[in-house]
Amino acid sequence: MFDAGKIRRQFPIFSHYPQLAYLDNASTTQKPKAVIDSIANFYEKGNANIHRGVYELAARATQQYEGVRQKVAGLIGAPKPETIVYTSGTTAGINLVAQSFLEPRLQAGDEVVISYMEHHANLIPWQMACKRKGAKLRVVPMGKDGVLDLAAYREMLSPRTRMVALVHVSNTLGTVNPIEEMIALAHQQGVPVLVDGAQSIAHFPIDVRALDVDFLVFSGHKMYGPTGVGILYGKEERLAAMPPWQFGGDMIRDVAFEETTFAEPPQRFEAGTTPIAGVIGLGAAVDFLQALDKNEIQQHLKKLGQAAREELARIDGLTMIGNAAESTAIVSFVLENVHPHDVATFLAEEQIAVRAGHHCTQPIMDFFGIAGTTRASFTIYNDLSEIERLAQSLKAIQQFFLG
Structure with a gap:
């Protein structure tokens, strides 16, 4: 069985920042001690x-x-x-x-x-x-x-x-x-x-x-x-x-x-x-x-991607960008009336690291008629609890901005 916690312990940065939910893996991944x-x-x-x-x-x-x-x-x-x-x-x-x-x-x-x-x-x-x-x-x-x-x-x-x-x-x-x-x-x-x-x-x-x-x-x-x-x-x-x-x-x-x-x-x-x-x-x-099983990695990421999409879809005023049947654990979204950079800044206060902007894909942004998105991207050391933290924080952001 895939154990994200065991893998996470091989990455020293998480011993320095134990509360960090690092969800910016499409930008760069953290490094194992080896x-x-x-x-x-x-x-x-x-x-x-x-x-x-x-x-x-x-x-x-x-x-x-x-x-x-x-x-x-x-x-x-x-x-x-x-x-x-x-x-x-x-x-x-x-x-x-x-x-x-x-x-x-x-x-x-x-x-x-x-x-x-x-x-x-x-x-x-x-x-x-x-x-x-x-x-x-x-x-x-x-x-x-x-x-x-x-x-x-x-x-x-x-x-x-x-x-x-x-x-x-x-x-x-x-x-x-x-x-x-x-x-x-x-x-x-x-x-x-x-x-x-x-x-x-x-x-x-x-x-x-x-x-x-x-x-x-x-x-x-x-x-x-x-x-x-x-x-x-x-x-x-x-x-x-x-x-x-x-x-x-x-x-x-x-x-x-x-x-x-x-x-x-x-x-x-x-x-x-x-x-x-x-x-x-x-x-x-x-x-x-x-040393890892790629099939187990794929199943883990598929589970995270599906869970993230399902959890975020329940948030009123949140729009997912892209919904391909064949997809992995990269999720882009916009929160109604809240700029993606503001979303990312508020999440950072909760020790949740995401990326906001056009992600070096401006034609995609133009296609969807938006300036940018907030993106959460998951990998082998992420787990379902971080998705729950992300969702709860997004609801709090929405409450703060929209009342």
């Missing part, structure tokens, strides 16, 4: 640069760093560690693919398909690429329930489509998109697909080979790891065909004033000194996740 210790241990006992020195510290640091590629490959079912590129996060991974993979292939009149519910980080890079090349950005519409229109998506795919970029789980609505079906439809037209897995990597079993996805991007800090490190998975043949994105040390083969040749992937895309301690912390986060 991750914190791995970073501290590296700096205390193993700090050295990688791929350079032959002394013991450097050799051990390199071995640890490269070993994390194998761990990440195992987490997502990648065929080789060489298909795993370290980045600074999801945003960097998307920009890398947009600029190195897509742009050299993009011409005037071509099309790129994204969905209405993309985070700005999975919208703007494609938008800018299209503007630079005279291509067209096409957007898959959604309904008021927060579900994408698959019929419209099928119609959009054409011989002009050069790329599809899709979010797996909406960071605002909690909608779980049918990416397996959407990838297959794109591939029928010979179109490569990038999936933004930032909100799903910690909660869903993901197998890149089973999905047949061309690119997968995600961040360490949303899966109990450190900030400043993320992953780009790319099919081997896709990465091999991509030129470097940034230039500097450690991504070269030979350098002369006349000409420079570059390393093979993944090093080709890892210029300069990378976040070594962050990568090692990410490895500890992968170990932490791999």
Whole structure:
């Protein structure tokens, strides 16, 4: 049986703030002691640069760093560690693919398909690429329930489509998109697909080979790891065909004033000194996740998501934003006549941490005709009692403002 309390005890922040209901996990997750210790241990006992020195510290640091590629490959079912590129996060991974993979292939009149519910980080890079090349950005519409229109998506795919970029789980609505079906439809037209897995990597079993996805991007800090490190998975043949994105040390083969040749992937895309301690912390986060049962996690989050929606729906004057049948434990809402920032401020006084605003999804806000929402997002260390606290506090806020 899933024990959120037992898991919570592995996160030191809750010993410092025992009353904290941390419901901002779609923004960033808290870190287990194993991750914190791995970073501290590296700096205390193993700090050295990688791929350079032959002394013991450097050799051990390199071995640890490269070993994390194998761990990440195992987490997502990648065929080789060489298909795993370290980045600074999801945003960097998307920009890398947009600029190195897509742009050299993009011409005037071509099309790129994204969905209405993309985070700005999975919208703007494609938008800018299209503007630079005279291509067209096409957007898959959604309904008021927060579900994408698959019929419209099928119609959009054409011989002009050069790329599809899709979010797996909406960071605002909690909608779980049918990416397996959407990838297959794109591939029928010979179109490569990038999936933004930032909100799903910690909660869903993901197998890149089973999905047949061309690119997968995600961040360490949303899966109990450190900030400043993320992953780009790319099919081997896709990465091999991509030129470097940034230039500097450690991504070269030979350098002369006349000409420079570059390393093979993944090093080709890892210029300069990378976040070594962050990568090692990410490895500890992968170990932490791999020790958990993903099916139990999914059931726990499904229970929390359903309970939150049911509890909040009972509050007069509260409107849920999005109500997809396939959704996870991310809940956005507005409270009548109360600004989302005021809601979040009052909740903070009760030691309930939520996020308020547009959540880097302004098109979604425009679609629903609102400026922003309050968002509660749950994960493995949350439980039903925190949903009850949230609901009671929202009722108190409503009473305070409306009398």
